[in-house]
Amino acid sequence: MTLQERDKKVVWHPFTQVKIAPQPISIVRGEGACFYDEKGKRYIDGIASWWVNVHGHCHPYLTKKVSEQLQTLEHAIFSGFTHEPAVQLAERLLKRLPANQSKIFYSDNGSTAVEVALKMAFQYWSNLSISKTKVIAFENGYHGDTFGGMSVGARNAFNLPFAKLLFDVIHIPVPVEGKEEESINALNNALKQDDIAAFIFEPLVQGAGGMVMYSSEVLDKLIKMCRDKKVITIADEVMTGFGRTGKFFASDHLEHKADIICLSKGLTGGVMPLGVTSCAQFIYDAFMSDDKMKTFFHGHSYTANPTACSASLASMDLFDKPEAFENIKRIDQQHKLFMQKIQSHKALIDVRQLGTIIAFEVKTNEKTNYLNSLSEIISEFFISRGIILRPLGNVLYVLPPYCISNDDLRFIYDAIMEFLDENVE
Numbered sequence: 126m127t128l129q130e131r132d133k134k135v136v137w138h139p140f141t142q143v144k145i146a147p148q149p150i151s152i153v154r155g156e157g158a159c160f161y162d163e164k165g166k167r168y169i170d171g172i173a174s175w176w177v178n179v180h181g182h183c184h185p186y187l188t189k190k191v192s193e194q195l196q197t198l199e200h201a202i203f204s205g206f207t208h209e210p211a212v213q214l215a216e217r218l219l220k221r222l223p224a225n226q227s228k229i230f231y232s233d234n235g236s237t238a239v240e241v242a243l244k245m246a247f248q249y250w251s252n253l254s255i256s257k258t259k260v261i262a263f264e265n266g267y268h269g270d271t272f273g274g275m276s277v278g279a280r281n282a283f284n285l286p287f288a289k290l291l292f293d294v295i296h297i298p299v300p301v302e303g304k305e306e307e308s309i310n311a312l313n314n315a316l317k318q319d320d321i322a323a324f325i326f327e328p329l330v331q332g333a334g335g336m337v338m339y340s341s342e343v344l345d346k347l348i349k350m351c352r353d354k355k356v357i358t359i360a361d362e363v364m365t366g367f368g369r370t371g372k373f374f375a376s377d378h379l380e381h382k383a384d385i386i387c388l389s390k391g392l393t394g395g396v397m398p399l400g401v402t403s404c405a406q407f408i409y410d411a412f413m414s415d416d417k418m419k420t421f422f423h424g425h426s427y428t429a430n431p432t433a434c435s436a437s438l439a440s441m442d443l444f445d446k447p448e449a450f451e452n453i454k455r456i457d458q459q460h461k462l463f464m465q466k467i468q469s470h471k472a473l474i475d476v477r478q479l480g481t482i483i484a485f486e487v488k489t490n491e492k493t494n495y496l497n498s499l500s501e502i503i504s505e506f507f508i509s510r511g512i513i514l515r516p517l518g519n520v521l522y523v524l525p526p527y528c529i530s531n532d533d534l535r536f537i538y539d540a541i542m543e544f545l546d547e548n549v550e
């Protein structure tokens with residue numbers, strides 16, 4: 126039996142309609158910005174393996190540090206116990222995070238980082254005996270696949286079967302260019318209610334929603350409005366963190382900083398699952414009490430797993446070297462040059478770019494959504510050329526590991542140009 130046949134017998138894949146999906150590609154090895162399949166065919170990883178990879182696959186330094194940690198302390202319960210990797214990682218993250226952040230809470234992925242943020246915000250008000258239980262979020266947002274994450278995310282085909290089970294959220298328009306006032310007015314209206322606990326957002330780029338981008342100026346205004354009304358702000362930096370938008374965090378583009386920040390994906394360099402929710406001191410203080418009922422009763426078996434923390438520490442070492450941000454700047458420049466070249470292409474509705482992310486909204490006759498069949502056509506076209514791109518509906522994007530070479534970037538750009546020239550009227 127082939128690996129694909131064995132796979133089909135026993136494995137259930139994420140986001141996959143198994144009845145019609147093409148056979149999964151069997152990856153045997155990763156190196157730098159590339160994967161290799163069973164036959165030795167090379168695939169350029171144009172989407173950083175679901176947005177997690179930053180320094181490249183199987184980076185020798187990350188591999189070495191993780192294997193050293195595995196031989197010392199692989200895992201330890203984190204309630205009543207602590208260890209060097211978790212403490213050191215918290216120290217080092219806080220040095221990089223906005224100055225208002227003062228405590229690090231560990232979990233294991235992006236969705237749990239968001240759940241923790243929401244629970245912190247809700248219980249903050251509960252601990253102060255103030256009744257605030259509503260959340261404000263952007264339309265078209267994505268914050269993970271757990272119930273809290275789905276509730277604050279866009280209501281769409283992905284969570285339709287659960288629609289009745291999701292909690293009440295006030296969705297306001299995304300302040301994309303030309304819609305800033307509409308968004309500000311909607312927030313202003315929502316903030317008139319006195320039961321708003323928190324405002325959650327993906328800063329500057331909505332990832333899964335189609336790499337939708339908006340300005341730091343307008344987000345600054347929205348955060349300030351929430352602060353004035355004592356509404357807790359939550360920046361979901363699960364995708365935007367660790368250099369993705371050209372700065373270490375998307376929050377670094379902002380003057381006003383969120384009270385709570387969620388991290389995952391690039392946190393460990395894309396090596397191990399880990400989530401972090403950081404918060405400002407005033408949030409933490411509301412849980413300090415002689416009253417045990419004010420405890421934050423939340424945790425996961427693998428909270429602050431030392432091996433995952435060691436991967437993250439090793440990734441932070443690599444970010445401390447000049448090469449990391451030199452690469453990020455280089456990709457940003459390459460993207461900008463290609464954007465100039467392709468901007469007026471007839472097959473495109475829009476091109477947008479920030480830092481290492483470039484996105485192309487392709488014209489289509491169908492209603493534009495993720496279930497768009499164009500997405501399968503696009504994937505197949507690029508796979509046949511040894512490039513991994515996984516469009517979000519009719520939005521094609523490149524979000525590579527930072528070690529990708531200019532040659533590989535050019536190969537991807539050329540293929541995109543070819544695709545647009547040939548396949549779209």
Ligand SMILES: *Cc1c(COP(=O)(O)O)cnc(C)c1O
Nearest residue numbers: 234235236267268269332363364
């Ligand atoms: C991917 C993502 C999540 C969910 O993270 P998982 O690790 O996949 O659970 C949450 N928020 C944003 C902005 C994301 O991009």
